Amino acid sequence: MAISVIFFVPIEYKTASASFSSSPCKTFTNISSSATCRDESSAFHLKLTAIVAILISGVVGISIPLAGRKRRLLRTDGAGFVLAKAVAAGVILATGFVHMLQDAQSALTNACLPAVPWRHFPFAGFVAMLAALATLVADFAFTQFYEKKHQEETCGVKAEAAALAVERSANLVISIAPEPEEGEMINEEREPLLQGHSHGGEGQVSSHVRHVVVSQILELGIVSHSVIIGLSLGVSQSSCTIKPLIAALSFHQFFEGFALGGCISQAQFTNLKSYFMASFFAVTTPAGIGIGTGIASFYNALSPRALIIEGLLDSVSAGILIYMALVDLIAADFLGGKIGSSFRLQVAAYVALFVGALSMSSLAIWA
Secondary structure, three states, X not given: OHHHHHHHHHHHHHHHHHHOOOOOOHHHHHHHHXXXXXXXXXXXXXXXXXXXXXXXXXXXXHHHHHHHHHXXXXXXXXXXXXXXXXXXXXXXXXXXXXXXXXXXXXXXXXXXXXHHHHOOOOHHHHHHHHHHHHHHHHHHHHHHHHHXXXXXXXXXXXXXXXXXXXXXXXXXXXXXOOOOOHHHHOOOOOHHHHHOOOOOOOOOOOHHHHXXXXXXXXXXXXXXXXXXXXXXXXXXXXXXHHHXXXXXXXXXXXXXXHHHHHXXXXXXXXXXXXXXXXXXXXXXXXXXXXXXXXXXXXXXXXXXXXXXXXXXXXXXXXXXXXXXXXXXXXXXXXXXXXXXXXXXXXXXXXHHXXXXXXXXXXXXXXX
């Protein structure tokens, strides 16, 4: 028994050390160095092209619903917005299932990592499940917080309205002063909050509060995996790898931007906050590419440490995106009656959902 303990400790220590080593993996070193597609000069120019293309795609995608909110170009209650949002929901769902979860599985079961524990337990799916459950808890907590804040704001406005009514009755010497309409008392800062107020029973969550929560959690999920995507492209020195990624990520960024922009538009944020959230989304992937390009000279994507970090972050992103796509985008619109009573619109929305999911899934052939 003593002998087994003596040998167990060094073996476990060696396994842990191998898992978090930052040195290159010997398994793929020769393959990577002899790859015919490796061209640092060509890869650098392709990365610059990728930054510009992905930035433009993200800006255009997130700007369409925000511009439509102000100029009726694409109203959030119109059929065009419903169909485009369904396509975007399918894209996000496929991103989580087909791309992020698969990438996480590949990274965490890579031959560079020790067999124990990485290939003896499905860490990718397990971490994605925990991330989805954590997103559920965050969704609930944020909803409760904003609902309480919303109710306090509403009570404050009603109190101001009552006080003004009393003041008017005193000034005009009227025995019973009619209560002014609520619209007269709403200032510019409170108007977006009160527009979504629900006058139902206690505990009923207003649509405005849900849109606020959904937009912020969705941005968190999108931004988290955008950083990983940008870094992965930035550290690559293979032109054969980067070329298909430019088209795939531009398509991906456009529809993710549209979905996020629609949620921001429905949340009725102030212009400043809307522009900040839109800008933060648009620059995340290009910034990740820039950072990856800067560290490409000393960063090894096939080191055990890099594989573990990338795999775990991809798993977390997959869990968040899958939850948001299924619960807050698809279920909320398709099962919540938001796509209207028109049978033709319902059929078109389902077709758009499948088109988005299948289109994004097909990109896995090239990227």
